[in-house]
Amino acid sequence: MRVNIGEIKDIKGGEIQFRLAEDWSELDLDGRSVHCVSPVVFTGRVIATGEVFLVRGTVVTDIETTCARCLSPVRVSVKADVDERFRMAPYGGGAAAASDLADEDDDWQEEDVREFRGLTIRLDDVVLENLLVSLPIKVLCREGCRGICPQCGKDLNAGDCGCTIDDINPRMAELAQLLNQQD
Ligand SMILES: [Zn+2]
Ligand SMILES: [Zn+2]
Known part of the structure; x- marks a missing residue:
């Protein structure tokens, strides 16, 4: 899952909307035998602030897991909100530029900003991380499962x-x- 930010690279306030869908059914989420049974769909936008690229949107999919009481398979919908910051990795010796960035705006910490190379932001990691924290902890196949x-x-x-x-x-x-x- 990736988005190319070439067209807004130098446009402060520039925005790209996207809708990405990918089949992640092969993935064993978090080793908890949780599987995506429908495509993972990420609808969102990238906004160039001049300092960073904000990636905001919503990820939805359906997962199959097991009932916490009877262990039968259960399907549930999962929705995760994404709100992440990216910046272009500096080309060699860019450490100074990075610390300048951090000084400019105290609203966010340097470590909250992910880096990407070239003009393409890879979104798989943030999608996966946000999906994992949005997984239901305990799922029942029906209310009052015996x-x-x-x-x-x-x-x-x-x-x-x-x-x-x-x-x-x-x-x-x-x-x-x-x-x-x-x-
Ligand atoms: Zn059950
Ligand atoms: Zn018995």
Whole structure:
């Protein structure tokens, strides 16, 4: 995913709008077995401020992950806002220029600015990073998912398994004992 900023390179206030779509279905997001099941679409714009290039927009995709209770696959839509700053990497010995930049505007820190070479800003990293922080932490396949039986592993949404849950047994035993004593 990339955008060419050639036409606004020297235009302060120049702006490019873009809509990029890419298939990221092969990517295992964050090692959490989360997969994009629809194209990753980034709609946004690049604005040349004269010092940096602001990249702002919204990334949307659908992911497939597993239900936190029953482990069945679930699809959810994810939306991430992107607001990042880029600047052209200085051509050799440009360190002085970089520190001048930082002095000019205290609103942002030097380390918040990413560099790019040539006229093309590669957006994959910022898209991925912003998607990752926007992933839902816990997804359920449905509201009130009953999960799986801790004893036999059956999906309880498909019906009861007939297992007797352990923590009821002692009380039942006590009750049975009481009733027996009364006899
Ligand atoms: Zn579930
Ligand atoms: Zn069971």
